[in-house]
Amino acid sequence: MVQPAVTEHPATQGQPARPDPEVEVVSVQSGLEKDAFIRLQWQINKGDPNWVPPLLMERHEFLDPAKNPFFKHSEVGLYLARRGGETVGRIAAVNDRNFNAFHGSKTAYFGLYESVNDPGVSAALFGAAKAWARWRGLDSMIGPLNLSTNYDCGLLVDGFDTPPYLLMPHNPYYYADLFGACGLKKSKDLYAFERTAAEPPPEKFASIAEKVRKREGLLVRPVNLKDFEAEVARLKAVYNAAWEKNWGFVPMTDAEFDKLARDLKQLVAPGLCLVAEAHGEPVAFSLTVPDFNQALSHVDGRLTRFGLPIGLAKLMYYSRQIDRVRLMALGVIERYRKRGIDAVLVVETIQRARQLGYKGGEISWTLEDNHLINRAIEACGCVRHKTYRIFETPVE
Numbered sequence: 001m002v003q004p005a006v007t008e009h010p011a012t013q014g015q016p017a018r019p020d021p022e023v024e025v026v027s028v029q030s031g032l033e034k035d036a037f038i039r040l041q042w043q044i045n046k047g048d049p050n051w052v053p054p055l056l057m058e059r060h061e062f063l064d065p066a067k068n069p070f071f072k073h074s075e076v077g078l079y080l081a082r083r084g085g086e087t088v089g090r091i092a093a094v095n096d097r098n099f100n101a102f103h104g105s106k107t108a109y110f111g112l113y114e115s116v117n118d119p120g121v122s123a124a125l126f127g128a129a130k131a132w133a134r135w136r137g138l139d140s141m142i143g144p145l146n147l148s149t150n151y152d153c154g155l156l157v158d159g160f161d162t163p164p165y166l167l168m169p170h171n172p173y174y175y176a177d178l179f180g181a182c183g184l185k186k187s188k189d190l191y192a193f194e195r196t197a198a199e200p201p202p203e204k205f206a207s208i209a210e211k212v213r214k215r216e217g218l219l220v221r222p223v224n225l226k227d228f229e230a231e232v233a234r235l236k237a238v239y240n241a242a243w244e245k246n247w248g249f250v251p252m253t254d255a256e257f258d259k260l261a262r263d264l265k266q267l268v269a270p271g272l273c274l275v276a277e278a279h280g281e282p283v284a285f286s287l288t289v290p291d292f293n294q295a296l297s298h299v300d301g302r303l304t305r306f307g308l309p310i311g312l313a314k315l316m317y318y319s320r321q322i323d324r325v326r327l328m329a330l331g332v333i334e335r336y337r338k339r340g341i342d343a344v345l346v347v348e349t350i351q352r353a354r355q356l357g358y359k360g361g362e363i364s365w366t367l368e369d370n371h372l373i374n375r376a377i378e379a380c381g382c383v384r385h386k387t388y389r390i391f392e393t394p395v396e
Contacts, residue, residue, distance in 0.1 A: 016123065016181065016182050016183035017119035017120060017122065017123040017178075017181040017182050018120065018123055019120060019123040019124035019127050020083065020118065020120025020121060020123070020124060022083050022084065023081050023082070023083045023088065023089075023120060023121055023124040024081070024082045024083070025079050025080070025081050025082075025124050025125060025127070025128040026079065026080050026082065027077060027078070027079055028078035028079065028080060033078075033080060034060070034063060034078065035060075036080060036087055037063075037078055037080055037090050037112075038056065038059045038060065038063070039056075040080075040087055040089075040090050040114050041053070041054070041114055042301070043087070044114045044115065044116070044172065045114075045170075045171075045172070048170075048172070049163075050160065050161065050162060050163045050164070050170060051163075051170050052163055052164060052170065052293045052296050052297045053296065053297075053299075053300050053301040054296070054301060055296065055299075055301055055302075055303065056301045056302060057303065059301075063076075063078070068259075069253060069255035069256045069259055070096075070147055070148065070150075070151075070256060072253070072255065073096065073097050073098045073253065074094055074095060074096045074097060074098070074147070074148075075094070075095040075097075075136070076092055076093070076094050076095075076147060077092065077093040077094075077129070077132045078090070078091075078092050078112075079091050079092075079093070079125060079128045079129065079132075081115065081121050081124055081125050083121070088115060088116045088118070088121050089113075089114060089115030089116065089121045089122070089124070089125050090112060090113070090114050090115070090125070091110055091111075091112065091113050091125040091126070091128065091129050092109075092110065092111045092112040092113075092129075092146070092147065093108055093109070093110055093128075093129040093132040093133055093141075094108060094109035094110070094111065094145070094147050094148070095108055095109075095133070095136050095138060096109060096147075096148055096250060098250055098251070098253070099148065099250040100138075102249075102250050102251065103250075105140075106137060106138045106139045106140065107138060107139075107140050107141065107142060108129070108132075108133035108136070108138040108140070108141045108142075108395065109141070109142060109143050109145040109147065109148060110126070110129045110141055110142075110143035110144060110145070111143050111144040111145045111146040111147055111153070112144070112146050112147075113125070113143070113144050113155075113171075113175070114171075115175075115178065117172070117174045117178070118178075119178055119181040119182065122178040122179070122181065122182050123181075123182050126182045126184075126393070129141065130393075130395045130396065133395045134395050134396075138395055139394065139395050140392060140393070140394055140395055141392065141393050141394075141395055142187055142248075142390055142391065142392045143390065143391060144169075144390075144391075145248075145390075146169070148250060149248040149249065149250065150250065150252055150256065150260075151167075152167050152168060152169050153169070153190075153388070153390065154169060154190045154365065154388025154389060154390055155169070155171060155175055155176060155179065155388060155389045155390075155391065156169060156170055156171050156386065156387075156388055157176050157189075157387050157388065157389045158386060158387040159192070159385050159386030159387060160173050162385070162386075163293060163294075163297065164293060164386075165192070165291050165293060165324070165326040165361075165362045165364065166267075166289060166290075166291050166292050166293045166326050166328075167326070167328065168192065168326070168362075168364055168365070168386075168388075169388065176389065179391050182393075183393055184391040184392065184393045185391060185392060185393065186389055186390075186391060186392075187389075187390045187391055187392035188247060188248070188367060188368065188369075188389075188390045189367075189368040189387055189388065189389050189390075190364075190365040190366065190367060190368065190387070190388040190389070190390065191364070191365060191366050191367075191368060191374065191384050191386075191387060191388075192362055192363070192364035192365055192384070192385060192386040192387075192388070193362065193363045193364065193366075193377050193378070193382035193383060193384050193385065194360065194361070194362050194363075194382065194383055194384075194385040194386075195350070195360055195361065195362075195363070195380070195381050195382040195383070196359065196360040196381075197350060197353045197354045197358050197359055197360045197361065198354075198359065198360070199381065200350070200351070200354065201346075201347045201350050201351070201380050201381065202379070202380060202381055205343065205347065205379050205380045205381075206347050208340060208343060209340065209343040209344045209346075209347040209348075210347075211340075212339060212340035212341060212343060212344050213344050215339075216278055216336075216339060216341065217278055217279060218276050218277065218278055218341065218344060219276070219277045219278075220274055220275070220276050220277075220344060220345065220348050221274065221275055221277070222270065222271045222272075222273060222274060222275075223235070223268070223273040223274070223275060223285075225265065225268070225270075228261075228265065231275075232257070232258060232261045234275070234282045235261070235275070235282070235285050236252075236254070236257045237282070238282050238283070238284065238285050238331060238333055239252070239257070239285075239329075239331060240252070241331075241333045241334065242284070242331025242332055242333050242334075243331055244334075245334075246367070247367055248390070264287070264289065267289045267290065267292060268287075268289055269288070269289065269290050269325070269356065271352050271355075271356065272288040272289070272290075272325065272349065272352055272353065272356070273285070273286070273287050273288065273289075274286045274288075274345055274348055274349065274352075276332075276341055276344065276345060278336065283332065283333050283336040283341065284330070284331060284332040284333065284336065284341050284342070284345060285329075285330075285331060285345075286327060286329065286330040286331075286345040286346075286348075286349055287327070287328055287329040287330075288325050288326065288327040288328065288349050288353070288361070289325065289326055289328060290319075290322045290324075290325055290358075291322055291324045291325060291326055291361070291362075292319065292322065294318065294321070294322045294323070294324065295314075295315050295318035295319040295321075295322060296315070297318075298314050298315070298318045299311040299312075299314050299315050303315065322358075323357075323358055323359045323360075324358055324359055324360050324361045324362070325353050325358050325360075325361035325362075326361055326362045326363075326364060327346075327349055327361060327362070327363045327364075328364065330342060330345055330346070330363075330373075338372070342373060342376055343376055343379075343380070346363070346376065346377065346380050347380065350380065362385075363377055363382055364386070365388060
């Protein structure tokens with residue numbers, strides 16, 4: 001069933017929703033509770049044909065402080081909501097010390113939200129997250145961020161009728177209403193654009209990109225996976241310089257960036273992770289990966305069943321049938337911006353994806369007020385097909 005798109009969700013008139021007195025919110029402490037926290041996604045999203053279950057083992061690793069370097073500079077509180085012995089919701093509250101130091105703020109994140117369609121449950125969950133943040137001297141909260149803007153983030157509010165691309169969220173359509181009922185307000189929208197690869201880039205757009213390439217003396221090349229560590233170091237420098245002034249940005253630590261690079265190395269298609277060099281200096285890069293959600297949708301989060309690698313076999317089989325890609329990052333260092341280098345990388349990506357046989361893909365995400373890049377994306381034939389929203393609320 002296709003759910004209705006959501007456009008705006010202001011707080012409800014009058015007082016925000018009150019916590020249901022029959023709902024108990026408990027802090028996740030044990031391994032069994034953490035497993036229940038993770039598996040709640042399956043309960044809440046059951047029956048939604050467009051939800052793609054994550055790998056259970058990956059979710060456990062993601063929330064393991066010993067394996068995820070994000071925890072070295074952040075505190076994370078995980079909460080479960082229970083009513084009558086049934087788990088009916090979850091939320092994470094986050095104090096990212098690096099974010100607050102970088103922005104000079106006292107902001108908490110919330111994320112990993114799931115719940116039944118009940119404002120009383122939502123109010124109880126947000127109440128627990130706010131109390132956690134208030135205890136730590138924080139005065140506001142934004143989200144959903146899972147666990148920061150460097151991971152998947154935003155609440156889907158438009159575009160429920162198709163599955164998400166890799167590392168993009170998908171949620172029940174009623175969440176935005178619940179957030180509004182609890183007094184949360186819009187902070188920022190994030191856009192996702194889609195394009196077929198059957199058609200080449202518009203001739204005018206491609207011509208402009210070629211002129212930019214020649215004028216700037218650009219060399220656009222694939223990332224050299226044989227020189228992986230050195231390439232990661234170069235991309236890390238471009239990443240932190242290119243995104244430094246973006247809304248919500250927080251620099252990745254070396255450990256975070258290195259882990260992300262190792263994880264993505266397993267997914268990268270040869271030729272689709274590009275570096276733009278000017279006079280031998282890396283000045284921009286773009287990262288495009290095959291949409292492994294097309295394969296993950298067939299394994300229900302498990303690589304083994306009954307002691308046999310059934311899920312793994314399915315994953316490998318369906319991975320060979322992936323026909324779309326996601327351009328998930330594109331950055332240009334500041335002194336080379338507004339010269340059209342982003343257009344060069346977009347055109348190069350579309351051309352290479354077509355050559356590799358992909359049928360289309362997504363560019364995501366961009367900020368709603370990044371008009372320059374949004375116009376460039378639309379000019380190359382992309383259409384906005386999903387909107388994700390970041391909410392904010394004071395911590396009373």
